[in-house]
Amino acid sequence: MDSSSDGSMAAQSAPDQTEDDQAEPGPKGLFGRLFSAFSPAEAGGGALSPQDRAFAIAQSSLTLPGIANLRRLRVDDVAIPKVEIVAVPVDIGKEDLVAVFREHGFSRLPVYRETLDQPLGLVLLKDLALQHGFNGNGSFDLKTLLRPLLYAPPSMPIGVLLQKMQRERVHMALVIDEYGGVDGLVTIEDLIETVIGEIEDEHDEVEGPLWTLEKPGVYMAQSRTPLDEFEAEIGLRLRREEEDEEIDTLGGLVFLRTGRVPVRGEIVPHESGAEFEVIDADARKIKRLRVRLPGAVAAPVGGRALPAEQPLHSG
Template sequence: MGDETDGSSMAAQGAPDIEENNKGGLLGRLIGAFRAPDPIDEQDQRAEISATGTTGALSPLGMANLRRMRVEDVAVPKVEIVAVPLDISKDDLVKVFRDSGMTRLPVFDGTLDTPVGLIHLKDFALEHGFNGPSTDFALRPMVRPLLYAPPSMPIGVLLQKMQNDRMHMALVIDEYGGVDGLVTIEDLIEQVIGEIEDEHDIAEGSPWVEEKPGIYLVQARAPLDEFEAKIGIKLADEEDEEEIDTMGGLVFMMTGRVPTRGEVVPHDSGAEFEVVDADPRRIKRLRVRLPEAKDG
């Protein structure tokens, strides 16, 4: 999700801005589809683990998801939220922005269960710059409001509220008033049109890139057989070959679930799969470390 969104995914929490006033554009059409239900094609209800690395019980893409899916289905879990305290220093805030790659970060006072809003990278950069003096820095004047949503809210309702209020991020609040997750406008739109890639994603047409010798950044949808041919290592067992088509599907089958972002999954060959980007429903990107890279 490049908001946590990245992410989104965020998985991306800090995704590129979507035009907020364009009510006759993409958002307007999505909201219109939510208001006017159309029949759900049975063919659209199938989800292939081998092709996507997602669970078969989850909804595929389509306008029907605006009514069918709930906020809890797409939200980033609380443990994966990248947020900052209200009293953070300027240097520490720069580090969080740099390390996370997010453009929006929730701000809390004391604990994440007492959120006060969000900080946008643009506001911070325009006000202070990254190389200016560290004196007279205060986060509170730059904090923007954000939305709060219950986990059971249909994502189409939240999407419409985000459009009306011109906000791109919402925290999911549980029945006790605590923070349960985070969702961005990009997370919602991706349930209809598919993954939105940004400048941090692998270039289109390149299912993987070699970051360093023996270390690859791989799209979850990368064909498994092609990647095996590239690295010269057999990753799938013979009995699983017919059921697994992609790298994301391989990691899903190895774990029996959608692993969380940052999780490292070891392989019998000695390779390691680090989950670089994922949301609660699917794996998006992996970092594959071959045995020789680990030894080095």
């Protein structure tokens, strides 16, 4: 797909991105060899039941990454939804484009004509800087900077898309629905993180303590907070059901209660009377939670209530 392509190619490209891509010729590369190393029996025996797939998503999002996720998870399990995609129109000016890159800290952005359902390609910050930065001269035309995008159906295994990204040297793909419209976006970093865990770069904020006491009975906690430690701190048992014994983190507990990754701002009630408010989350995992304990005031075990600004645990 070149810079002269129009949005109609999205609908044409989507049907070609099927699970048959596993049989495409050519060198497999590192990810291809890793993906092939797992036979269907080892990877779970073909298609998973909805319950098994939900459990696989929970494991990859909230606990352990692993190479088996290349077969277990689909593109729609890791893609960010359409409403969260940061993209720019093809007629955007240079200064406005620089402002978008600066505001969001991304290194590449999708480019569209009129609406996001008419994608044209990809613009890289590196290309913009090399051609129009460093006191560069000349008129600005975003079309001359466009690079091709990949398209993938929601049901494609993430291992197949990872091979395709490696082979075609494209690090971003749009998820296309059955009608040819854009449904989400996934990057090569999103896929690799399901195997090796979260990748932090210089733009990521440094994580603070596992939890802090905002005010009596209200905690701000990271989703990776160990359940047993947090239960000891608040003096309340949160594991209630037998299946809860398999979950080790606060985020995992909330995931089980909802059966999915809840969205930002969502409040998840707990049978103990506590409430979990999702403060930060993406399409794949919960990041931070606000925990409201039952009752107006709840002192930690041992009566060690501290001022709201003072962290209770440094992890």
